[in-house]
Amino acid sequence: MPALPDLVCPAGSLPALKAAVDNGADAVYLGYKNDTNARNFAGLNFDPKTMADGIRYAHAKGREVLLAINTFPQAGRVADWQRAVDAAVDQGVDAIILADVGLLDYARNRHPQQRLHLSVQGSATSYEAINFCQREFGIRRAVLPRVLTLAQVENVIRNTTVEIEVFGFGSLCVMNEGRCWLSSYACGESPNTVGACSPAKYVKWDKKPGAMETRLNGVLIDRFGDDEPAGYPTLCKGRFEVQGETYYALEEPTSLNVLSILPDIVKIGVSAIKVEGRQRSPAYVTQVTRTLRAALDSLAAGGERYHVKPAWQAELAKVSEGSQATLGAYNRPWR
């Protein structure tokens, strides 16, 4: 069996980072408290001091810290993003996760020794795109968007020497990762412009007798009955009336969960498995990290005898959006 992939877990706060490290993450990824990262939510993320504490904690236990600077520099403010790169290098993170080619170029030239990863927001789905970034910017790893089938992932791995990281668990951000403007349609702000999809200031949860309504800047996104599970207030997960029928036209509120195909993911040579959720709490990070660690370790120990334990599925189902799980694009018949 090829080497076990690294388990890369999210940290939106110092307690979450510690939870990831303590529960078996090989690496944590995090962001600065500003719009240089795609989870720019109030109260979330790290300032230089908490980041230094976090790096110290992770390194003391031999784990890596990856810093996401994965939004696109806005016109007139490129220097802010470049400064974030400089600061990350100064702080001694193990790798910087970048999406913008201009920024990759800057990092490569200014800090040739720094390890760089290509963010999922960079939307590289082909080995040509990945090999281009390797040749031009020396990237060591690329995070694949959640749009490829397993066979397609394998094809990418066969044709590149860049390490490949894939998503293993978390809420789905469908389709055009790195290029989605749905949120701007409703409220004028999107992940790539302000670092957040559906910013909270536009979200309204309205409790009505027997139902709860979600609105994004006044646009009705969904209506949940009292016993229906809720989801995030993003347009992609809204229920819309299409030709007289109202349903989840773009995506159901579900979470990706790859436990059942973990042996295949390892077999094709994936280098790292990523867990989504920097916006979630330390409790979530603990539960998901612990579960995936157990699954990976059991795979390493048992090889062929690997099977998904019901307790793992139950733990992951509980924290899932919409309390449902899917294999996403990995096993989709169409491409």
Next chain:
Amino acid sequence: MTSNFTIPKFRLPGFVAALGQKLPQWPHAVTLTLGLNAALKMGLLPEGDLAALDDKLFRVRVHDTGGEASFTYRGGLFRPVFRPQREPDLAFAANLSAYLQLLARQEDPDTLFFSRELEITGDTELGLIVKNMLDAVEWPQLRLPLRGH
């Protein structure tokens, strides 16, 4: 207590709520604000984010005990509000077990929200600030005995 004791999901019987509603509501608010102010004093809550709470009215409702507490943050302190004159800026409602699970960091608020066990209404951004602020707190001596590891 065993080392991996976890708080189960439970719901107190209906008569508890009926009784709770008849009791004066101020003790809850006082206890809650005392706790929050203690956390403030220990420097656990980040000053930068606290500014966002200024003059906001919060309400925490416990369905199955019928308890309710309103409070505000003003002049650097949390203060109970006994007779709120307006709708709160941010309101939480859940059963007691959900709050206990949250406090023990056993469940994630999003999880409880998705499963409709925790209701959050009002100013969503304020809710996110409060949630993230509490998530970022590194409780020092306050390790809850409820949860070993």
